[in-house]
Amino acid sequence: MTDRPITWWVKHVDQLIEESFDRVLAGEGIGRKHWRVLNALAGGVATLPELDRALAPFREAGPDLTVVLEQLVSRGWARRSASRLSLTQTGAGARERLVKAIAGHRWRVTEGIDERSLRATVATLRQIAGNLAVGR
Template structure:
């Protein structure tokens, strides 16, 4: 606990990325694919083309198969979130996010 906040932020970010990558890459996907399955309308053309080639999207919308894949991935992602939040309340999480957001806003105000 003696490390500064920057250490913990980077360390946690790396752990989240690694856990996320483990569950997403099981199906040969990337985080971009996961994001695209959650917001197909704002997806880059190359990722959308890949989703369409897999039969998971058509004309910028998820197909029924795409919805099934998204639901399966969501269960895995929720497992990561559950592990991350183990021993913490939703209030702890919300407070942490508020504090980090406030710190970021403080620095953004003084950054050129």
């Protein structure tokens, strides 16, 4: 496997990170878009148009935003009153559990990698991204 090119490793690592992150979220019975909605509501987004704008970069991924919001409302994690949206206490608690689980996940991703090596890896990937962005 050491003879594989960097592009193979980047794709492979990305796939493993995505799959493991999805497993963390599945532990609470939600998907990526649910997580994004919880974070947006926790960050102060308070209306459906604001939520739609906040999640615009992810519009294509996953189920429809209104479906996700209704699922969170039916779980008691979000509240919709008139035109306002908010997290419930239960939703805030679920989000806090997920924040902790995700922090543990992020630690696991970099476990055994010293700070210097991690910084070098990130710097290398940043340089590759910059190289590829030129002339886009």
